[in-house]
Amino acid sequence: MQRWKNILFNTTFFFNCLLLFIVLFYSSLFVPAWVQVIGRMHPLLIHFPIVLLILYIVWNIWLSKKFTPSESLQLTGDLLLLVSALSAAITALMGLLLSKESGYDADALSLHKWSGVSLAFISFTWYLLRNTLSRLKIASVITSTAVLILLFVTGDLGADITHGQDYLLAPVLPETKPQQVALEDAVVFTNMVQPVLQAKCISCHNSKKAKGELLMETTAQLLKGGKDGPIWDTA
Numbered sequence: 001m002q003r004w005k006n007i008l009f010n011t012t013f014f015f016n017c018l019l020l021f022i023v024l025f026y027s028s029l030f031v032p033a034w035v036q037v038i039g040r041m042h043p044l045l046i047h048f049p050i051v052l053l054i055l056y057i058v059w060n061i062w063l064s065k066k067f068t069p070s071e072s073l074q075l076t077g078d079l080l081l082l083v084s085a086l087s088a089a090i091t092a093l094m095g096l097l098l099s100k101e102s103g104y105d106a107d108a109l110s111l112h113k114w115s116g117v118s119l120a121f122i123s124f125t126w127y128l129l130r131n132t133l134s135r136l137k138i139a140s141v142i143t144s145t146a147v148l149i150l151l152f153v154t155g156d157l158g159a160d161i162t163h164g165q166d167y168l169l170a171p172v173l174p175e176t177k178p179q180q181v182a183l184e185d186a187v188v189f190t191n192m193v194q195p196v197l198q199a200k201c202i203s204c205h206n207s208k209k210a211k212g213e214l215l216m217e218t219t220a221q222l223l224k225g226g227k228d229g230p231i232w233d234t235a
Contacts (some may be wrong), residue, residue: 005075008082015089016124022096031100039097046158049091051125051149052084057144060134081130085123092120101217102227103210104161112157119150189219197222 022029031039059077067073095116099109126133126143133139181191197216205216214226225231 002043005079006081008086012082012086012089012124012127015086015093016121019089019093019096019117022093024224026096029096029100031097035097036101039059039094039100042091042094042098044090045087045094046155049084049088049119049123050086050151050155052080053147056080056084057148060140061144066137078127078130081123085120085127088120088123103213105210106158108161112154112161115150115154115157119147119154122147122150149152 004045059080062078064073081218096113099113122235126147186192201216204211205214210226215221215224224229
């Protein structure tokens with residue numbers, strides 16, 4: 001088991017070094033097509049660090065206190081945190097590769113990028129300092145809380161980019177219903193077309209995420225079209 005622990009540690013260390021290298025030279029980074037495929041696995045793997053870190057936080061604050069301290073118990077916690085740090089580093093790395101594709105709002109992407117990278121580095125640092133932090137309960141609780149908050153913020157920023165603003169909290173926010181108008185008073189685009197675009201298309205074609213460089217938030221943006229020009233011929 002110790003051998004596997006060493007392998008996991010060295011692998012996590014490698015990916016964190018690679019992540020740091022890419023962050024430092026991000027502006028000069030060129031991502032070929034075959035590497036873009038790797039970057040697009042970011043949404044597939046993003047759930048692993050989320051679940052694993054939450055599991056470790058629960059383990060660290062509550063579950064580990066329910067058992068008699070032992071070497072096997074310590075090893076279980078160490079492996080859980082180490083795998084969490086590894087998955088966070090790999091996911092952040094794929095996110096950086098994905099971010100080099102066009103169609104994302106620079107400001108929204110920057111916040112998500114730095115929060116994701118920070119989460120990866122903090123997770124690995126937490127593993128390195130785990131023994132020191134475990135001796136002080138308050139330090140352990142503060143670290144767990146800070147990581148949980150950062151995890152929530154990072155996920156929320158990513159959800160806003162992928163699914164639209166306030167996606168995570170939408171179910172608990174006041175619902176904005178479109179104004180009902182009589183058929184004879186309806187404006188074709190505003191009252192008939194735009195609500196459909198808002199429900200089905202805006203999540204991928206907005207100012208934060210413009211797939212194909214196509215924006216659909218206003219009539220002017222829709223008429224302008226995307227990277228291949230107007231979406232229909234009005235001639």
